[in-house]
Amino acid sequence: MTESVFFNPGDAIASSHDYKAARRSAQIFKANKPTAGQIIIAKNAKNGEYAIYLADRIAPSNQGVRHDIKDRL
Numbered sequence: 001m002t003e004s005v006f007f008n009p010g011d012a013i014a015s016s017h018d019y020k021a022a023r024r025s026a027q028i029f030k031a032n033k034p035t036a037g038q039i040i041i042a043k044n045a046k047n048g049e050y051a052i053y054l055a056d057r058i059a060p061s062n063q064g065v066r067h068d069i070k071d072r073l
Contacts, residue, residue: 003068007042007053011053013025014026026052040055040071
């Protein structure tokens, strides 16, 4: 079962159409800012693009775009 959450696309740290590229970007960000908190790699339910967000940036459903969580770092 996929967990869905809502994010404001403007809060994305990075995005990519390729999951491996998104994961690599997330790992680089985590290595450069180890105190940044939990990072979520999520797939936009509308356009299929992967985006990287900080977990504390989850938005209320009426203010964000639905994303399916693919990985947490």
